[in-house]
Amino acid sequence: HYYQPLWTLVGAGAKQLSTSARPTASVIPSGVKWIKSSVKQFYPDENCVYTNDGKKISYKYLIVALGIKLNYDQIKGLPEGFGYPHIGSNYSVETVEKTWKGLQDFKEGNAIFTFPNTPVKCAGAPQKIMYLSDAYLRKTGKRSKANIIFNTSLGVIFAVQKYANALEKIVQERNLHVNYKHNLIEVRADKQEAVFEKLDSAGETVVFEYEMLHVTPPMGPHDVLMKSPLADAGGWVDVDKDTLQHKKYPNVFGIGDCTNLPTSKTAAAVAGQSAVLDKTISMVMKNQTPKTKYDGYTSCPLVTSYNTVILAEFDYNGQPLETFPVNQSKERRTMYYMKSDLMPILYWHGLLKGFWGGPAPVRKLMHLGLKK
Ligand code: UQ1
Numbered sequence: 355h356y357y358q359p360l361w362t363l364v365g366a367g368a369k370q371l372s373t374s375a376r377p378t379a380s381v382i383p384s385g386v387k388w389i390k391s392s393v394k395q396f397y398p399d400e401n402c403v404y405t406n407d408g409k410k411i412s413y414k415y416l417i418v419a420l421g422i423k424l425n426y427d428q429i430k431g432l433p434e435g436f437g438y439p440h441i442g443s444n445y446s447v448e449t450v451e452k453t454w455k456g457l458q459d460f461k462e463g464n465a466i467f468t469f470p471n472t473p474v475k476c477a478g479a480p481q482k483i484m485y486l487s488d489a490y491l492r493k494t495g496k497r498s499k500a501n502i503i504f505n506t507s508l509g510v511i512f513a514v515q516k517y518a519n520a521l522e523k524i525v526q527e528r529n530l531h532v533n534y535k536h537n538l539i540e541v542r543a544d545k546q547e548a549v550f551e552k553l554d555s556a557g558e559t560v561v562f563e564y565e566m567l568h569v570t571p572p573m574g575p576h577d578v579l580m581k582s583p584l585a586d587a588g589g590w591v592d593v594d595k596d597t598l599q600h601k602k603y604p605n606v607f608g609i610g611d612c613t614n615l616p617t618s619k620t621a622a623a624v625a626g627q628s629a630v631l632d633k634t635i636s637m638v639m640k641n642q643t644p645k646t647k648y649d650g651y652t653s654c655p656l657v658t659s660y661n662t663v664i665l666a667e668f669d670y671n672g673q674p675l676e677t678f679p680v681n682q683s684k685e686r687r688t689m690y691y692m693k694s695d696l697m698p699i700l701y702w703h704g705l706l707k708g709f710w711g712g713p714a715p716v717r718k719l720m721h722l723g724l725k726k
Contacts, residue, residue: 355376355377355381356447357374357375357701358374360374365483366486367454374698391409392406393420393578394578396584398416401414401605413605415605416605416606416607417609418584418606419608419610420575420576420611420612421576421612422573423574425572426446426569429540431540436448437543440565441456441566442455442568444483444568445571453568456568463499463500463564464564464566465487465491465564465567466562466564466566467505468506468536468550469506469507470573471537474573478512478666479570481504481521482656482657485656485658485659486660488502488528489659490660500565501531502530502531503531503533504525505537505548507553510534511525512666514666514668514672517664521664533550536553537550539551546563547561547562574589576612583603584603591608591613593613595616595648595650597647598631598648599638599644607634611624617651617669620654622712625712627648629712634646649670650669651669652669653665655692655693661687662685662687662690663685663686664686665677666683677720678720679721
């Protein structure tokens with residue numbers, strides 16, 4: 355089992371991959387039976403699932419927490435292209451260490467960072483590795499040989515204005531080039547070329563040579579969900595945005611990246627959701643109407659160097675919902691150490707054990723009850 359939020363730092367050489375991993379058996383709570391298979395099909399009308407090894411499992415309540423699928427193969431030339439040097443991706447255990455290798459091997463040319471044209475998990479990660487790469491190249495005296503480029507399918511650097519303002523300033527000051535509405539469609543790894551479609555001019559493509567390429571893959575729901583009665587039109591688990599209860603099957607619930615909750619897909623969001631889901635299920639089991647509402651809380655520790663973080667935290671309305679009584683859009687060292695050293699502990703010993711339901715109680719304490 356991997357603590358993936360650490361992979362941004364692994365790709366930049368600031369942490370070892372091994373520190374992000376634990377045997378899955380060691381994180382399964384006692385009293386829980388671990389079935390070492392995957393779901394082949396959901397039959398919510400019959401309250402059962404079939405597994406890939408041919409077993410039928412019936413349930414009274416079902417929580418779907420399938421995560422999100424990485425679709426590297428939707429880019430022409432991938433995943434085979436990862437067999438070549440100068441290309442990496444922090445999103446997969448197979449390729450995260452290749453990012454660090456590419457950074458160390460950098461000599462001269464374009465360092466390109468991509469953001470796909472699909473929903474993604476941790477939407478900040480595609481640019482965090484750019485800031486870390488910039489810092490690394492400065493530290494090693496190679497920055498003047500590098501042209502750093504962020505080619506993103508989006509039209510903005512970040513969805514929340516407060517943090518977008520801070521990031522736009524950083525991008526300018528550090529001479530990082532952002533090309534909006536640029537979507538990676540092909541990698542010619544043998545020639546170190548990346549092909550982008552320009553989303554604003556139909557059919558137009560542009561080829562960039564690279565010395566280093568960091569790929570954020572297109573992502574989507576797992577196949578087993580897409581064809582299931584649990585999915586919405588997009589293939590995500592169709593849940594109530596307040597209670598996380600399925601819209602059609604009241605004994606089914608969803609949490610995390612596999613759902614259609616209209617917020618950014620992060621571990622911090624899962625933490626907030628877990629506290630709500632706990633309440634929802636307890637009420638449903640007592641035949642009562644769930645009333646605790648998820649506010650869409652999500653958070654993205656935007657790593658902007660080897661010792662600074664901007665801690666973005668916001669809700670369904672894209673309004674900042676900050677835990678600490680300081681301006682979190684400023685780059686801070688304290689927040690870096692929270693991200694790199696405190697969060698893993700909170701994850702392994704808090705979230706996974708059901709003790710950490712997000713920072714709402716801390717936020718209330720910090721603001722002495724003055725803020726919601
Ligand atoms: C959080 O709860 C969480 O999940 C464990 C993260 O995932 C790694 C986070 O990055 C953050 C920022 C939070 C929120 C916690 C605090 C103390 C602000």
